Every structure is written in C-alpha cells, then in structure tokens.
Amino acid sequence: MELAALKGRMCQRVDELAEVLVDVAHQIHDHPELAFEERFAHDLLTSVLEREGVEVTRGAWELATAFDARAGDEGPTAAICCEYDALPGIGHACGHNVIAAAGLGAGLAAAAVAGEVGGRVRILGTPAEEGGAGKVVMAERGALEGVDAAMMVHPAGADLATIDAIAAAMFDVEYHGQAAHAAAAPHEGRNALDAAVLGYLNVAALRQHIRSTERVHGVFTRGGDKANIVPDFASAHWMVRSARASSLGPLKERVLACLEAGAMAAGCRMEHRPSAPDYADMVDNPVLLALYLGNSEAVGRPVPVEAASDARVVGSTDMGNVSYLVPSIHPMIKVAPADVSIHTPAFAGHARSATADRAVLDGAKAMALTVADVWARPGALDQVRASFSPTPPSL
Ligand SMILES: [Zn+2]
Numbered sequence: 001m002e003l004a005a006l007k008g009r010m011c012q013r014v015d016e017l018a019e020v021l022v023d024v025a026h027q028i029h030d031h032p033e034l035a036f037e038e039r040f041a042h043d044l045l046t047s048v049l050e051r052e053g054v055e056v057t058r059g060a061w062e063l064a065t066a067f068d069a070r071a072g073d074e075g076p077t078a079a080i081c082c083e084y085d086a087l088p089g090i091g092h093a094c095g096h097n098v099i100a101a102a103g104l105g106a107g108l109a110a111a112a113v114a115g116e117v118g119g120r121v122r123i124l125g126t127p128a129e130e131g132g133a134g135k136v137v138m139a140e141r142g143a144l145e146g147v148d149a150a151m152m153v154h155p156a157g158a159d160l161a162t163i164d165a166i167a168a169a170m171f172d173v174e175y176h177g178q179a180a181h182a183a184a185a186p187h188e189g190r191n192a193l194d195a196a197v198l199g200y201l202n203v204a205a206l207r208q209h210i211r212s213t214e215r216v217h218g219v220f221t222r223g224g225d226k227a228n229i230v231p232d233f234a235s236a237h238w239m240v241r242s243a244r245a246s247s248l249g250p251l252k253e254r255v256l257a258c259l260e261a262g263a264m265a266a267g268c269r270m271e272h273r274p275s276a277p278d279y280a281d282m283v284d285n286p287v288l289l290a291l292y293l294g295n296s297e298a299v300g301r302p303v304p305v306e307a308a309s310d311a312r313v314v315g316s317t318d319m320g321n322v323s324y325l326v327p328s329i330h331p332m333i334k335v336a337p338a339d340v341s342i343h344t345p346a347f348a349g350h351a352r353s354a355t356a357d358r359a360v361l362d363g364a365k366a367m368a369l370t371v372a373d374v375w376a377r378p379g380a381l382d383q384v385r386a387s388f389s390p391t392p393p394s395l
Pocket residue numbers: 094130342343
C-alpha cells in the first residue's frame with residue numbers, strides 16, 4: 001500500500017474510534033489511581049484492545065497493572081507507551097489519561113493495517129511513571145526487546161517537540177543513634193536528629209558548588225518523638241537531579257558523603273536505599289522526532305521547533321530510560337493554557353476538556369502516522385537507527 005493511502009486509512013480509523021477514545025480519557029480521569037494501583041485503567045484499556053481484536057497480555061512483565069498488546073507478524077516494531085497513573089490529592093494533574101487514550105488510538109490505528117503493511121506494533125501499558133519507574137522495571141524484564149522505535153505524547157500547556165527531562169535519583173536515608181534521657185544522661189545519647197540536621201546543612205553548603213542545572217532537595221520524614229528523649233532514629237527522603245544520567249552518579253556520591261559526614265559527627269550509623277530506580281534524562285531521537293513533527297503538522301497541529309523559554313517543561317520521566325535503550329520521542333501536546341503548569345489542580349481540570357479531547361485524537365493520529373513512517377517510508381528506519389546513540393555524551 002502506498003504510504004499516503006496507508007496514512008489516510010490510519011487517520012480514518014482514529015476518527016472512527018473518536019468517541020471510544022475520548023470516553024476512555026474521561027473515564028480514566030474520573031478514576032485517578034496512584035502508581036502500581038492503576039487497576040481500573042488497566043482493565044479499561046485492555047478490554048477495549050481485546051474488543052477491537054488485538055492480542056493482549058494483561059498484568060504483563062509480572063506487573064499487575066502493566067499490559068503488552070501486539071499486532072503484526074513481521075517487519076519493524078514500533079512501541080507506543082500508555083501511562084495512566086495519577087498524583088496523590090490532585091488526580092490527573094499530569095494528564096496521563098490523555099497519554100493513555102492517545103496511545104490507545106495510535107495503537108489501534110496501527111493494528112488495523114499492520115498485517116497488510118508488514119509492520120509490527122506494541123501497545124505498552126506502562127504503570128507508575130510518577131515515582132516507581134514502571135518502564136524501567138518492564139525494560140529490565142525484557143519488554144523492549146525487538147523494539148525499533150518507541151513513542152508517547154504528554155500533555156502540557158503548549159505543543160512542544162520535547163520535554164527537558166533531566167536525570168533523577170530518589171532515596172530514603174535512615175540514621176540510627178542511641179536513646180537517652182535528654183536531661184538526666186545526655187552524655188549517653190547519640191542523637192539521630194543531629195545526624196540528619198548536620199547532613200542537611202552539609203548539602204546546603206554543597207549547593208554552592210554544583211552545576212546550575214543540578215538540583216538537590218530533601219525533607220525529614222522522622223525526627224524523634226519527644227524533646228526529653230534523645231532521638232535514636234531519624235529519617236529523610238532526598239532527590240538528586242542532574243542533566244545527564246552520567247553526571248547524576250557523581251553528584252549522588254557527593255550528596256551521600258555530606259549525609260554520611262553528619263552521621264559520623266553525631267556518632268550515628270546511616271543507611272540509605274533507593275526509593276525508585278534512577279530516572280535517566282530524555283534523549284530524543286532526531287530522525288524520529290522530525291517524522292513526528294511532520295505528521296503533527298499534517299494533522300493540523302504544527303509544533304514550533306524552538307519553544308518559548310517560559311513554555312518549556314522541566315522534569316524527569318522514566319521514558320528517559322527507554323530513550324537510552326531504543327530510539328524514542330516524548331513530544332508534548334497542548335491541553336491547557338500556557339500559564340497552567342502540570343502537577344497543579346488547575347491542570348487536572350484541563351486534562352478533561354474539549355482541548356484535551358482534541359489532543360487525544362491529534363496525538364493518536366500524529367503517532368500512528370509516525371509508526372507508518374517507521375514501517376514503510378523508504379530509508380526512515382535506517383536513519384532512525386543511524387542517529388541513535390545509546391550513551392549520549394555527558395555535559
Ligand atoms: Zn507528572
């Protein structure tokens with residue numbers, strides 16, 4: 001089939017499914033679920049896929065709320081990632097309901113023609129993007145093997161080619177000291193709260209000597225129970241962010257040295273463990289991105305290549321880890337006014353709106369057409385592969 005005719009068929013399929021896709025976006029929005037608890041979204045998306053005749057593995061890759069749907073028997077494999085977790089207290093304030101519905105639409109449009117074209121599509125249900133790194137767990141278990149290109153769209157206050165996703169590490173720290181009566185026998189105490197506070201102050205000094213792109217932020221989660229008992233236990237949660245995965249490790253070591261020094265000064269013992277896998281920075285594949293941008297324009301949504309600086313979105317995503325493993329893109333699609341940022345209650349409102357509904361359908365089409373290019377545009381996949389660098393240079 002001619003590429004143009006193929007693309008026409010895929011857009012038509014998204015239009016036929018429009019009511020279903022918008023309903024899915026609304027239903028997921030109405031049932032916000034936290035990381036790894038997304039049973040409603042998992043069941044809804046997999047039941048629609050099954051109803052449309054796509055082969056689905058529910059609870060895929062040993063994760064109860066992940067799924068893996070496949071169509072096509074031969075040829076290049078494109079993967080479309082569906083996120084669907086929400087945030088505590090503010091629901092779908094990151095708009096993952098739109099990601100899921102757009103991914104579903106793109107996947108179904110691709111599945112409808114995969115057999116005829118000689119291409120394969122995987123629709124991956126990837127739970128726990130908001131702190132749990134479901135994509136990392138799935139990738140470690142083999143979910144991306146054989147994938148030639150991966151994509152998703154993410155809601156924002158503007159149409160953007162990319163997200164400025166930097167690498168991030170999250171870890172819990174515990175300090176163990178010695179309890180004592182704070183007045184009767186203070187010399188017998190080893191103060192775990194002192195250890196935590198001294199470590200915090202060391203990090204404050206460190207901040208003067210890190211890159212302007214780097215971030216370190218921490219909170220105390222336990223600091224003792226009563227003023228007249230020397231705390232024998234204190235704990236904290238820390239996040240460390242750096243532009244690249246390669247520069248994240250060295251910064252994390254410096255932060256841990258600060259925290260350890262606090263423990264040493266207070267005569268306490270410190271333990272730390274990651275609370276989630278590290279998130280890598282996002283490395284967009286330039287060829288795949290150019291194809292997507294062309295297709296987005298073709299469906300009536302031109303994306304400026306250079307975004308206004310105040311429109312850019314800075315954050316971290318587990319799609320970054322995917323981008324280190326296979327050629328990937330993470331464009332942003334407008335669902336809200338420019339001055340409404342993600343992770344706010346106002347954004348949650350816009351994630352279920354006429355603008356969001358349009359983003360579901362446009363995003364589905366732009367991704368589906370990009371899958372068509374990966375499958376059938378002469379030389380496209382070779383160029384995508386040639387421009388893929390699994391270890392981008394450190395800054
Ligand atoms: Zn988010």
